[in-house]
Amino acid sequence: MYPHNMEELKEITIGKLKEKGVQLKDIAELVYDLQKPYFQGMTMELAEESVMAVLRKREVIHAILTGIAIDEMAQKKLLPEPIQSIIEADEGLYGIDEVLPLGIINLYGTIGLTNFGYLDKEKKGIIKELDGRKKHMVTTFLDDLVAAIAAAAASRIAHANIK
Amino acid sequence: MYPHNMEELKEITIGKLKEKGVQLKDIAELVYDLQKPYFQGMTMELAEESVMAVLRKREVIHAILTGIAIDEMAQKKLLPEPIQSIIEADEGLYGIDEVLPLGIINLYGTIGLTNFGYLDKEKKGIIKELDGRKKHMVTTFLDDLVAAIAAAAASRIAHANIK
Amino acid sequence: MYPHNMEELKEITIGKLKEKGVQLKDIAELVYDLQKPYFQGMTMELAEESVMAVLRKREVIHAILTGIAIDEMAQKKLLPEPIQSIIEADEGLYGIDEVLPLGIINLYGTIGLTNFGYLDKEKKGIIKELDGRKKHMVTTFLDDLVAAIAAAAASRIAHANIK
């Protein structure tokens, strides 16, 4: 038995994201920008709705809560060395911060994958902001998770709107 | 027993790419552009060398030869319907043209993955050119394979140069 | 625009599988065996229902139709060499027949992945039968696709039944 209420878990996850300075609206803006060129009827409401749908999935919630927990442990310097230093410095070749989001984007097909790669490299909107906060806060996993949620939500819209 | 000479297979693969209008130099340019911002010592020679190293791997060769074979079958209208029409039109939601390259990029870690997503979306250099040739030629798999080879070769350099 | 009716595509896909000697019931049996140990209420009806739900997804349909088309081209010896020989012989190190199913199993989370690996190695039921038909028929992609559909359908049940 899985002893957690999914609706509750979703609310906790949204709360955690806000606590780290990430509003659903910030993620929805990334989704909007990704899908606008392909879908005329694109709106911010649709983008937000899609982000919410992604955040309802168990594996998505698990990936986000795990990634944020690692960031928090690293921030509090509680991780054993040498992984504490590697994660805290967000080494370019760490790589695991891009593996964890696969638990999110894989669920939404290959469009999710290319959107994720693009967001991860272009660093726009909230992802850029998170990058700027790196001096005060460990966001090694957080920025990649946000990119993955946006990429998944955009892929979801692409699949829904081409019937 | 695997009854094929790997060196020979590599040469055949390079020949196939050339036949489709893709020179190793075209792929190396994508690699150079991807790595230049991160690695001062980056040169076109290094980029070409890395492309060659990627093309020596069995699974890479298999992915390329399979993808090009599907494109050719589609061009000759030999595939059974409805997959013939779907592949020939390179439907935005086909998706399998982005699954096959996973056989290439996965081998080079997560940097390969994000580089692939970026190239697939930005469509620069030879990838843009291939896009322009779509009217005369089926390149449904070819452009994604080229992006994957470049992404893999760039990832290889990233891992080699940060010791 | 995606000019294909999804319901029609699903029927064509089921027809193609039958044509190759794979009944939905055969796949449902694999699903039943995978989930029975974890879920008391498991029935063949539930297994068949889940297989049908998997076969309704666009990327699943695309993966199946593409893989079966490659098998058919190889059977008719229409592929260019050397990939014709490699696919026809179902070389142990070909690997691309296990990449294509990622388009199916990734959509259903990590349980799908481990179930796929297990089925692919254990070769039970219809997968074993397909293996036996290899002398008369190219089933290089078909057996892996069947394993992927079953793994996905089993994962779907696991997620649905642990609320």
Added chain:
Amino acid sequence: MYPHNMEELKEITIGKLKEKGVQLKDIAELVYDLQKPYFQGMTMELAEESVMAVLRKREVIHAILTGIAIDEMAQKKLLPEPIQSIIEADEGLYGIDEVLPLGIINLYGTIGLTNFGYLDKEKKGIIKELDGRKKHMVTTFLDDLVAAIAAAAASRIAHANIK
């Protein structure tokens, strides 16, 4: 710059595995059993050598050190709720413990993937032992990581021995 000595990181990683009760020999036994049926010349020496080669890769080391760190944090009850309870209980649908190993097995091609799925489900040797220790010790990530190292090492041998 990546400020860590790879040789040192490898030694630390091997030390961590031993600390958790996993000897290289235990992993090598899984590799031997996986490859013996396909490769007559298989020996325990070859298996150990291959495990060592896998443990030399940066992304492999990062995945192992990250997974073991999460297990340790969970064991010490330092993670924030509700992810503390989810990881501590090793919920069947947690899933992220199977995502992290993708950072290891993807590097070795598709044979690695199917071997991983098989080991993860069959739970033989050291993996079974780790399962038995779950009452006293959090091994949520550890058992999947061990399966991934063995799967990767087996895949490496398969590719090396079929020239």
